[in-house]
Amino acid sequence: DVKVTQSSRYLVKRTGEKVFLECVQDMDHENMFWYRQDPGLGLRLIYFSYDVKMKEKGDIPEGYSVSREKKERFSLILESASTNQTSMYLCASSLTSPSYNEQFFGPGTRLTVL
Amino acid sequence: ILNVEQSPQSLHVQEGDSTNFTCSFPSSNFYALHWYRWETAKSPEALFVMTLNGDEKKKGRISATLNTKEGYSYLYIKGSQPEDSATYLCAPTSGNTGKLIFGQGTTLQVKP
Numbered sequence: 001d002v003k004v005t006q007s008s009r010y011l012v013k014r015t016g017e018k019v020f021l022e023c024v025q026d027m028d029h030e031n032m033f034w035y036r037q038d039p040g041l042g043l044r045l046i047y048f049s050y051d052v053k054m055k056e057k058g059d060i061p062e063g064y065s066v067s068r069e070k071k072e073r074f075s076l077i078l079e080s081a082s083t084n085q086t087s088m089y090l091c092a093s094s095l096t097s098p099s100y101n102e103q104f105f106g107p108g109t110r111l112t113v114l
Numbered sequence: 115i116l117n118v119e120q121s122p123q124s125l126h127v128q129e130g131d132s133t134n135f136t137c138s139f140p141s142s143n144f145y146a147l148h149w150y151r152w153e154t155a156k157s158p159e160a161l162f163v164m165t166l167n168g169d170e171k172k173k174g175r176i177s178a179t180l181n182t183k184e185g186y187s188y189l190y191i192k193g194s195q196p197e198d199s200a201t202y203l204c205a206p207t208s209g210n211t212g213k214l215i216f217g218q219g220t221t222l223q224v225k226p
Contacts, residue, residue, distance in 0.1 A: 004157070031212040042118075042203065042218040043158075050212065058213070090158070094212050100146045101212060102160035 003027070004106035006091055012112045019078040021109050023091030030096040032074035033103065034058075034066065036087040043090065049074055050096065081113045120204055120217035127194050128225050134190045135220040137204030141185035145210045149178055149189055152219070153200040161189075161202075194224040 007022035023032065031050050035043040035058075045058030047066040055066050063085060067075045074093075078085055088110050092103040119138040127133050139147065146165045152158040162171040167182040175192045191198055201221045205214035 033213075035216075040123075040218060043205075043214075043216040045213065045215075048213060096212065100163045100165050102148060102163055103212075103214065105157040105159070107157050 004091055004093055004104050006089075006106040006109050008109050009107060010110050010112075012114065013078075013081050014114050015082060017078075017081050017113075019081050019111065019113075021076040021078075021089055021091075021111070023074045023076070023093075023106055024072055025074075025091075025093040025104070026072065027093060027104065028071065029093035029104075030071070031094045031101075031103075032068065033092040033094075034064075034074065034076045035090045035092065036060070037090060037108075038087050046076065081111075083113050085111065086113045087111060118204065118206060118215055118217040120202075120220050122220060123218065124221040124223070126223045126225065129195060131194050131224075132190065132192045133194055133222065134188050135202055135222075137187045137189070137217055139185050139187075139204075139206040139215075139217075141182055143209060144182045144185075145207045147180055147187050148205045148207070148214055149187070150203040150205065151200045152203060158203060189220075191222070194222070196224045196226050198222060199224045 004025045033048040034046040049055045049068040065077045090108045091106040094103045095101040149161040150158040164180040169180040180187045201219040203219045205216045
């Protein structure tokens with residue numbers, strides 16, 4: 001059974017803190033993605049990675065960075081958390097292109113920045 | 115950035131009703147369209163991935179059609195059940211990459 005796991009379901013942090021969100025997949029997928037979901041806005045892509053140590057900015061990368069040192073693990077880093085980063089964060093993975101490979105999602109991390 | 119529109123934003127139906135939603139997307143440079151179902155407190159799960167104009171896919175009571183020339187897809191649910199309550203997301207791909215561009219979703223509530 002395919003699985004994408006995220007390190008926390010709920011997280012509360014203070015403004016200015018450095019925050020790490022971890023994602024692990026056990027399907028040997030090349031592609032991994034970080035999204036955030038806000039009411040009325042759908043899922044927006046923050047960053048994605050198509051291979052180890054490779055990354056590309058998505059639509060809203062400002063304030064975030066990522067790390068992919070191993071194929072199965074993709075980390076999202078908030079260097080200095082701000083209140084406007086309060087959101088639901090979802091990780092996903094897929095086989096490499098082409099574009100008809102479905103994405104498999106983790107359970108999400110609901111982050112609150114106070 | 116692709117502009118993906120889903121309508122309606124939300125829908126409330128009675129158990130047994132049939133319903134449908136629309137996803138509109140730019141028809142140029144089309145490669146694939148994904149549909150996902152996202153139930154509360156769960157992860158989004160893929161329903162269909164469609165690539166060809168005129169494609170029709172079916173999974174149980176749920177089916178989808180695709181028109182790539184005019185840039186839309188319909189999702190149909192026949193005889194809605196309370197367990198169909200979820201947000202339904204459509205997402206065309208950004209070129210022939212693994213990247214998806216999600217619409218804002220249609221939230222369906224089915225009352226027993």
